Each structure stands twice: as C-alpha cells, then as structure tokens.
Amino acid sequence: SQKIEQNSEALNIQEGKTATLTCNYTNYSPAYLQWYRQDPGRGPVFLLLIRENEKEKRKERLKVTFDTTLKQSLFHITASQPADSATYLCALGGDSSYKLIFGSGTRLLVRP
C-alpha cells in the first residue's frame, strides 16, 4: 500500500540555521508533491508545489527538492526564525486521482 514517511521526531535547530525536513514515500508515483505548514490548533496552509519533472522549487527562504528515483522530497528553510516553528506536512498527488495523500508531519522548533 502507499506510504508516506515524515520524521515523527521534532527537529530542533538554532535560529539562523537551515532546517531540512524529509518526506519519503513508497508504492506510489506522484505527479506532484505539496508542502503545508500547520500551526497548533489551526488548519494547514499551503506553501509550495513541485511537479515530478521539476528538481527544485524556491519561494523566498523556502526550497523544495523532488527526487523521483529516491522517492524523496527535501524541504529547506534557510535563515530560520522562531516564527518558522510549526508542523510541516507533505502531500502527494497523482494525475489519476483526486486525492492527496498526506504525511503525518514533522514538528520544527527554532530556538532564539
């Protein structure tokens, strides 16, 4: 069955450093991958989408890579700030399905 893995342990980093979050998947060939941010008690908020034919996507301090051979996406936040502390979810989408499949998310804590 399809499976998405995000590190369940929180990532704890110092302000100013680069945070790198991982999303691995198996038994799936997604046409695209999305990343969302979720703050406690709030709904997820869309950040970035990357398609299967794209290797890298950037938006301000965010960078996403997508390696379909490794079946992995990396999500980077450069020059991290305490305000970046949140849970980050990855989601896979296929061109034959209406349904996004979400990972369980990784919590990021940025220490001042």
Add this chain to the structure above:
Amino acid sequence: NAGVTQTPKFQVLKTGQSMTLQCAQDMNHNSMYWYRQDPGMGLRLIYYSASEGTTDKGEVPNGYNVSRLNKREFSLRLESAAPSQTSVYFCASTTSVYTGELFFGEGSRLTVL
C-alpha cells in the same frame, strides 16, 4: 476574507448521538473535501466533492455522510457517533482537483464519549 469557514469549532457528543459539521467557502471553488486528523496518522480523506452535485468516498468514509448543498457549502454528518470518531475534522476547498493547493478551515474538534 473569510476563506473556508467551519462550524462548530468544538463539540462533545455521547455515543449514538448525531450531528452535522458545516463548511462554507467564499472563494468560488469547485472542489471541496472533508479530512480527519488524528495524532501520528496525518490527514485522512473522508469524502470529497469534485464539483457541485457530486460526492465520492475517500479513504475513511464509514460512519459518515456528506451533502454538497450548493457550490459554497459542503456538510459532514455523523449519524450515530462512536468514540473512534473523536478527531479534528478539517474542511478544504480548491480550484483544481489535479494540482490545486488546498485551502483549509480552522478545524472542528469533536469528542465522542
């Protein structure tokens, strides 16, 4: 800008009671979704509506029914609540079912005793 609005935000039910979660979006989106989120399990799709007048089952539809009342509104009904339905429920909408970003509501926290 309201975006996606869910009501109620919190609800406590007894086993066997019924209730309806309401969702409305003001972005003129065609597609709407209901997810549940449980600790360590991520968001799981309950039902979705690709367009007004259509609804389809997602990954975990048992125990739920939905109604796409019009383009704006998509409700989720629990006919006979069970403790296993204790969860946080999110409604979402999008312009495109293929690649569109999902816009989520703030969630409805449901506890079934």
